[in-house]
Amino acid sequence: MTHDLVTDPSAAPRASTGSVCAVIPARGGSKGVPRKNLRLLGGEPLVARAVRTVRASSTIGAVFVSTDDPEIAAVASRAGARVVERPAGLAGDEASSESALEHALAHLASHGVVPDVTVFVQATSPFIRASDVDRAVALVRSGECDVAFSAVRSDVHLWRHGTHGPEGVNHDAAVRQRRQDREPEHAETGAFYVMRTRGFREHGHRFFGRLQIVEVDPAEALEIDTEHDLALAELVHSRRETVLNPLPSPIRARAVVTDFDGVHTADRVTVDQDGVESVEVNRSDGMGVARLRRAGVPFLILSSETNPVVRARAAKLGVDAVTGCDDKLRALTDWADGIGVDLADVAFLGNDVNDLACLRAVGWPVVVADAHRDVRAASPIVLRRHGGDGAVRELADRVLAGHEARPSDDLVTPTEGQRP
Incomplete structure (x- = not known):
């Protein structure tokens, strides 16, 4: 080990x-x-x-x-x-x-x-x-x-099988005491x-x-x-989770960027007998990404990993992907410039310390429920869901709620994000 x-x-x-x-x-x-x-x-x-x-x-x-x-x-x-x-x-x-x-x-x-x-x-x-x-x-x-x-x-009144049938363990069966009268x-x-x-x-x-x-x-x-x-x-x-945050506020972002490991997955990669790596992804996350695409919201998977699984997942979802990058913030900035969206209008979903620079740069910093504690402290928006357990779908729902709630020409300031 x-x-x-x-x-x-x-x-x-x-x-x-x-x-x-x-x-x-x-x-x-x-x-x-x-x-x-x-x-x-x-x-x-x-x-x-x-x-x-x-x-x-x-x-x-x-x-x-x-x-x-x-x-x-x-x-x-x-x-x-x-x-x-x-x-x-x-x-x-x-x-x-x-x-x-x-x-x-x-x-x-x-x-x-x-x-x-x-x-x-x-x-x-x-x-x-x-x-x-x-x-x-x-x-x-x-x-x-x-x-x-x-x-x-x-x-609880406890009973056990005795010689002559059930007998009380912590009480006298012949004297039924009220709860408030018992020791x-x-x-x-x-x-x-x-x-x-x-x-x-x-x-x-x-x-x-x-x-x-x-x-x-x-x-x-x-x-x-x-x-x-x-x-x-x-x-x-x-x-x-529902009681703690019954009505999550909309996220009025114009584009969405996510990390991969620990966001689309539970941060666990398995290797089969042939040495092929695979990850478990949440089906509802894919549905959330599909809804964002239909709504015209640009989506990028940004990962420092070089695992081909990341690009394969992006291809299946039909979204952009940047993998193996040493400078995630630079890659994020270049992508946002390329699609004509200001960083103040980008929602970034992360989970680990290597996401901190991106979270601090965007207008809508979001982290999964099980994010590293330093990352949680840096983000005003913490999702209910953990990575690999519907976090991407939850983010998509909230972005779509914000997308539908505002006129197309309305520029919303990032200070309107949820503060837990």
């Missing part, structure tokens, strides 16, 4: 008093949901979503992903995590999360990285809030406890566990010493163990 970024001690962050590291175990195998850690939610792999969320924490200094899988390693690395290669013996169905965590911490320690506090995060809990993790870290660092973990309040109970969510590193390494399990529950919103507590859970998570994600 070529993504182990902590084999060189000088490349790893050094531990210091009060240091906090996060470890995300993410093996390649899974029985309930095949390739679970790479499955997409809102167009983003679960492991990448976990890395992005944890990196948003104000208390965690570095994020490590422990995996036996090269593809997971590549995705985690692109999301900003450092990768620890997990031995095959610790990646089977019988291997515990503790064993992966112990191995990762031992590996880090061998390179002088010994955090005071370790945050153990599950990639299969997709709605974790960084602020909840920070609350747990604060409890441990303040000395209030040795371990803090996520849980939700539960009012509070909590169900562990499995999303995150924050612990003193020394205590974990001494005891070998996640529940040692003084424990504290960090109560989280039940809406954030979904854990993905089955295909049904994943489908439910997609519904929750879509609903949340």
Whole structure:
């Protein structure tokens, strides 16, 4: 595996008093949901979503992903995590999360990285809030406890099969108490566990010493163990996106330019047995581009990659393409000049730091939902959709809404763009 970024001690962050590291175990195998850690939610792999969320924490200094899988390693690395290669013996169905965590911490320690506090995060809990993790870290660092973990309040009456039939577990079956009269109970969510590193390494399990529950919103507590859970998570994600941004404003651009990798695709290229590269593209994105063409809106795919897949996709869509360019801004400017459109009237859709120059130059800078955080910060318009999950279609819809809303001779200033 070529993504182990902590084999060189000088490349790893050094531990210091009060240091906090996060470890995300993410093996390649899974029985309930095949390739679970790479499955997409809102167009983003679960492991990448976990890395992005944890990196948003104000208390965690570095994020490590422990995996036996090269593809997971590549995705985690692109999301900003450092990768620890997990031995095959610790990646089977019988291997515990503790064993992966112990191995990762031992590996880090061998390179002088010994955090005071370790945050153990599950990639299969997709709605974790960084602020909840920070609350747990604060409890441990303040000395209030040795371990803090996520849980939700539960009012469920539990039963088990007894010798003489069903019997109550957490209640007296003969006395039916009202919910408000029962002692509070909590169900562990499995999303995150924050612990003193020394205590974990001494005891070998996640529940040692003084424990504290960090109560989280039940809406954030979904854990993905089955295909049904994943489908439910997609519904929750879509609903949340709609509530956060129910009426996206039109984008009154006269031309559209997009990056390719991470915009038209989920930023993943696969290679078949003959060494031929291919990418997965969203069918609805093609429909959006077709509608822009019919409306007479010029469209350019601009990529620094030399992959022939990019030109093949542009040819299929019937749009212009510039590939393998070292200076994307110059290529963008030349194309806009060639079609007679001012940069102030161009919408540029990007996702990575090499798009920053173009985003800053155009009147309508737009990024996909899973864009690099520095890129998100530079753009006033953030789409609901992730790259490869309908982002191009969403942009097309908003450009067409703006195109239809204005007279043909109306020059709209770029300050009318949406500010989230």
